[in-house]
Amino acid sequence: AQxxxxxxxxxxxxxxxxxxxxxxxxxxxxxxxxxxxxxxxxRQMILVIRQEAYKQQNATENRFSVNFQKAxxxxxxxxxxxxxxxxAMYFCAYSNGAGNMLTFGGGTRLMVKP
Amino acid sequence: xxxxxxxxxxxxxxxxxxxxxxxxxxxxxxxxxWYRQDPGLGLRQIYYSMNVEVTDKGDxxxxxxxxxKEKRNFPLILESPSPNQTSLYFCASSLLxxxxxVQFFGPGTRLTVL
Numbered sequence: 001a002q003x004x005x006x007x008x009x010x011x012x013x014x015x016x017x018x019x020x021x022x023x024x025x026x027x028x029x030x031x032x033x034x035x036x037x038x039x040x041x042x043r044q045m046i047l048v049i050r051q052e053a054y055k056q057q058n059a060t061e062n063r064f065s066v067n068f069q070k071a072x073x074x075x076x077x078x079x080x081x082x083x084x085x086x087x088a089m090y091f092c093a094y095s096n097g098a099g100n101m102l103t104f105g106g107g108t109r110l111m112v113k114p
Numbered sequence: 115x116x117x118x119x120x121x122x123x124x125x126x127x128x129x130x131x132x133x134x135x136x137x138x139x140x141x142x143x144x145x146x147x148w149y150r151q152d153p154g155l156g157l158r159q160i161y162y163s164m165n166v167e168v169t170d171k172g173d174x175x176x177x178x179x180x181x182x183k184e185k186r187n188f189p190l191i192l193e194s195p196s197p198n199q200t201s202l203y204f205c206a207s208s209l210l211x212x213x214x215x216v217q218f219f220g221p222g223t224r225l226t227v228l
Binding site for chain 1: 147149154155156157158159162164170172173202204206210211212213214216217219221222
């Protein structure tokens with residue numbers, strides 16, 4: 001079974017600074033997808049960024065980018081120019097090539113200090 | 115407005131009393147799914163449905179039932195709830211399986227089983 005591990009239960013960052021959230025996963029598949037979701041206090045789940053394993057180029061979405069290290073099975077999220085609205089729980093997630101299921105990590109709570 | 119709705123949003127019940135949490139989407143999505151969220155464990159998939167009358171188990175299906183008689187609705191049924199099912203539940207839907215398209219999450223249902 002696939003597992004997703006987020007080793008940082010909590011992180012904090014100063015407004016306008018950069019922060020990196022860690023995620024590692026375990027799989028024997030070669031075709032899979034990785035995601036970062038944001039869960040603000042409203043509890044809604046919002047997709048932040050998505051990476052296909054076959055793509056070597058790291059995905060980026062505005063201030064959010066990933067560092068995808070396939071051999072190391074690592075998928076970290078970098079948030080640049082942190083804003084107060086970035087404060088939330090962040091979940092890393094994995095899905096195999098068939099894509100029917102998502103496996104989530106335990107989450108990292110990000111606090112942004114003004 | 116495109117959305118996923120869940121009812122009720124909050125529920126306190128007692129062990130053994132059957133309950134149903136409803137989920138409805140108005141986006142004509144094929145794929146629907148139920149997750150539970152517990153501290154430190156992230157979200158875990160309970161059941162998912164690829165289309166009407168097609169459902170399959172996720173990672174933690176024990177103690178839950180689902181049905182998909184119509185495309186828009188995907189109720190979660192707890193026939194005999196137990197305290198270990200106290201959790202935050204999310205319904206999600208997407209046009210295609212989650213690797214291929216964005217999943218829309220409902221607002222969550224906080225369930226407490228005494």
